[in-house]
Amino acid sequence: MTGPQDVHVDRRSFLARMAVLGAGAAVAGAVGLPQVAFAGPVGPVATRSGSSPHPDAYTEPRPEALADLTELTIAEAAWLIREGRLRPEALVEAHLDRIAAFDGTYQAFNLVLTAEAAAAARALRRGRYHGPLHGIPLAIKDNYYTAGVPTTANSYVFADFVPPFDATAVARLTAAGGIVLGKTQMGPLATTRATTPDGVVTTVNAWTPSNPTTNPGGSSTGTATAVAGRLATSGIGTQTGGSITAPSNAQNLTGLKPTMGRASLYGIVPLTYSRDHPGPLARDAKDAAIMLQAMAGEDVNDPRTQGLPPVPNLVSAATPVYRGSGSRVRLRWKTRIGVIPGFLSGTSPTAAARRAFLDTLAGIEGCSVVDVTLPDEWDVLTGRFNDVRLPERAEPFVPYLRQDLKLFGVSLTSWLQGALMGADEYVTGQRAKLVLLERVLDDLFSQCDVVVQTSPVPFDIIGLPELALPIGFSGGIPIGTILGGRPYAEDRLLSVAAAYQALTDWHWQRPPDPAAAGWARSLASARLRLTAAEAAEQSE
Amino acid sequence: MAPTPPTDAELDIMIRARLAAVGIDLGQLPPGTADDPETGAPGQAAVLSSLRSFVRSSLAEISAWVPPAPSVEVSQQAAPMLYPSISTAWRES
Numbered sequence: 238m239t240g241p242q243d244v245h246v247d248r249r250s251f252l253a254r255m256a257v258l259g260a261g262a263a264v265a266g267a268v269g270l271p272q273v274a275f276a277g278p279v280g281p282v283a284t285r286s287g288s289s290p291h292p293d294a295y296t297e298p299r300p301e302a303l304a305d306l307t308e309l310t311i312a313e314a315a316w317l318i319r320e321g322r323l324r325p326e327a328l329v330e331a332h333l334d335r336i337a338a339f340d341g342t343y344q345a346f347n348l349v350l351t352a353e354a355a356a357a358a359r360a361l362r363r364g365r366y367h368g369p370l371h372g373i374p375l376a377i378k379d380n381y382y383t384a385g386v387p388t389t390a391n392s393y394v395f396a397d398f399v400p401p402f403d404a405t406a407v408a409r410l411t412a413a414g415g416i417v418l419g420k421t422q423m424g425p426l427a428t429t430r431a432t433t434p435d436g437v438v439t440t441v442n443a444w445t446p447s448n449p450t451t452n453p454g455g456s457s458t459g460t461a462t463a464v465a466g467r468l469a470t471s472g473i474g475t476q477t478g479g480s481i482t483a484p485s486n487a488q489n490l491t492g493l494k495p496t497m498g499r500a501s502l503y504g505i506v507p508l509t510y511s512r513d514h515p516g517p518l519a520r521d522a523k524d525a526a527i528m529l530q531a532m533a534g535e536d537v538n539d540p541r542t543q544g545l546p547p548v549p550n551l552v553s554a555a556t557p558v559y560r561g562s563g564s565r566v567r568l569r570w571k572t573r574i575g576v577i578p579g580f581l582s583g584t585s586p587t588a589a590a591r592r593a594f595l596d597t598l599a600g601i602e603g604c605s606v607v608d609v610t611l612p613d614e615w616d617v618l619t620g621r622f623n624d625v626r627l628p629e630r631a632e633p634f635v636p637y638l639r640q641d642l643k644l645f646g647v648s649l650t651s652w653l654q655g656a657l658m659g660a661d662e663y664v665t666g667q668r669a670k671l672v673l674l675e676r677v678l679d680d681l682f683s684q685c686d687v688v689v690q691t692s693p694v695p696f697d698i699i700g701l702p703e704l705a706l707p708i709g710f711s712g713g714i715p716i717g718t719i720l721g722g723r724p725y726a727e728d729r730l731l732s733v734a735a736a737y738q739a740l741t742d743w744h745w746q747r748p749p750d751p752a753a754a755g756w757a758r759s760l761a762s763a764r765l766r767l768t769a770a771e772a773a774e775q776s777e
Numbered sequence: 778m779a780p781t782p783p784t785d786a787e788l789d790i791m792i793r794a795r796l797a798a799v800g801i802d803l804g805q806l807p808p809g810t811a812d813d814p815e816t817g818a819p820g821q822a823a824v825l826s827s828l829r830s831f832v833r834s835s836l837a838e839i840s841a842w843v844p845p846a847p848s849v850e851v852s853q854q855a856a857p858m859l860y861p862s863i864s865t866a867w868r869e870s
Contacts, residue, residue, distance in 0.1 A: 667857030700862030
């Protein structure tokens with residue numbers, strides 16, 4: 238590949254394709270049907286089996302990871318497994334042991350598949366080698382369908398639901414050799430931090446396991462805590478309004494929310510169908526790339542995935558590049574990092590960490606940091622218009638709203654708001670989305686290639702990719718930030734993160750083990766309960 | 778002349794009626810402002826208060842917005858799009 242994918246995609250407008258725009262709004266580039274015209278070279282694309290060669294997916298383990306199997310990243314474990322120096326059974330067993338020891342405190346999982354995971358690991362011994370995910374223990378957010386395994390989305394609505402098939406993302410990860418350790422806690426129907434359907438807080442931040450008031454991020458809370466607490470090597474979540482990036486930032490992880498359509502939503506309990514995004518919560522950029530490489534691509538069951546640019550080699554993109562044969566890191570692709578107004582404001586530890594983050598990036602060859610201005614009407618288009626998502630959550634659940642409002646527990650209010658919004662306001666919101674995207678592409682991305690974010694919501698609204706990564710600590714609690722990119726720019730985002738992580742060690746920091754006295758934390762959390770009003774305020 | 782803004786009582790009637798028209802009965806919720814102790818669902822008075830606020834703020838502000846275009850051409854601007862990132866791709870020109 239000669240460049241990141243975002244420079245090889247012809248810009249064209251759906252409006253032109255539908256022949257509804259006047260001559261004054263002509264678009265540059267070809268108008269193709271049905272797929273985006275792709276003008277660049279195509280790198281290796283991961284197959285369904287995950288068997289395509291990804292030599293960059295293997296990393297020789299650090300000594301501390303050799304001493305504790307739960308410390309291994311995917312890339313490190315893959316190196317050992319490929320070399321025949323680690324059996325998947327041992328890796329799974331190490332994580333199951335840790336779950337048994339500590340999940341009473343963390344409460345990351347609401348279902349642990351102990352026997353099934355061990356059996357899956359044994360079965361891998363008999364088959365062919367699948368690639369870097371071969372034998373890797375994974376945490377799966379409980380809104381992903383898992384065949385024959387309860388999938389509750391932490392909601393009364395799905396309390397007894399046992400899907401007959403795997404979500405496409407789960408099927409692809411397991412086909413690539415991944416092992417499902419269990420289903421993880423989440424905000425009810427993916428709305429808030431993880432709680433029971435009636436609002437009682439469950440999962441804690443792995444960095445402060447004795448203090449449930451520390452925000453662990455939501456709604457993919459359980460997956461984040463499982464990966465941060467080393468109960469799983471990696472995991473997946475979903476994002477509608479920050480549900481991958483927020484818990485990743487809160488728990489020192491690298492989370493990747495891909496472009497809408499890059500990964501299939503088939504078999505995932507919907508929250509907001511035009512904004513739900515599946516993606517990984519991982520230890521570092523390389524692991525996030527390995528995960529998304531397996532998950533991504535066209536799916537016959539999800540039209541949103543069809544007709545898009547091919548999935549590039551994300552694993553290579555997430556591999557640091559060094560000048561010559563030396564140790565000096567350079568960016569894989571020349572990239573301008575845009576800094577939006579307010580990003581560096583104040584004297585807080587977060588502001589200081591952000592400054593240091595940008596300083597590090599600015600020192601990397603091929604990277605420039607530039608101040609950018611926000612498009613017109615940014616506040617209203619990304620603020621009040623966020624509410625336009627609400628009818629999309631209400632509509633598929635109307636039968637349940639009719640049946641019993643209490644099925645929605647603490648999360649009910651936003652479903653009723655959605656049922657109240659008129660169709661004309663909803664349509665206006667869809668217009669506003671295109672206006673926002675056009676302004677982001679024309680105005681914001683004319684100034685930069687990647688932009689820092691102070692909120693995940695704007696790029697969630699328009700379906701652009703975001704990558705969350707750790708940039709420091711304050712009082713023992715992680716500080717993270719978010720980078721946003723153009724459509725299909727996952728490779729560029731990963732390349733920036735990989736270069737930064739080659740120069741920093743935040744992503745290698747791990748929380749200390751919690752005290753074994755899980756009962757104490759359980760008592761504390763039993764007193765922490767979100768009210769319906771708080772849930773409405775925090776709802777994604 | 779702008780219409781007189783609806784009162785709380787008028788909005789309550791509208792909200793209950795709109796939801797009832799599609800089969801949703803707020804009467805299933807406990808009366809008052811307290812959350813249901815068993816399920817965490819909000820009380821009727823609390824949820825009505827929240828929904829009134831939603832109608833007055835969100836719906837009004839969204840409805841007031843128009844895409845940037847000269848008068849009658851507004852209908853030809855910014856076609857409603859569910860998935861703009863998919864439908865509109867980009868290349869630096």
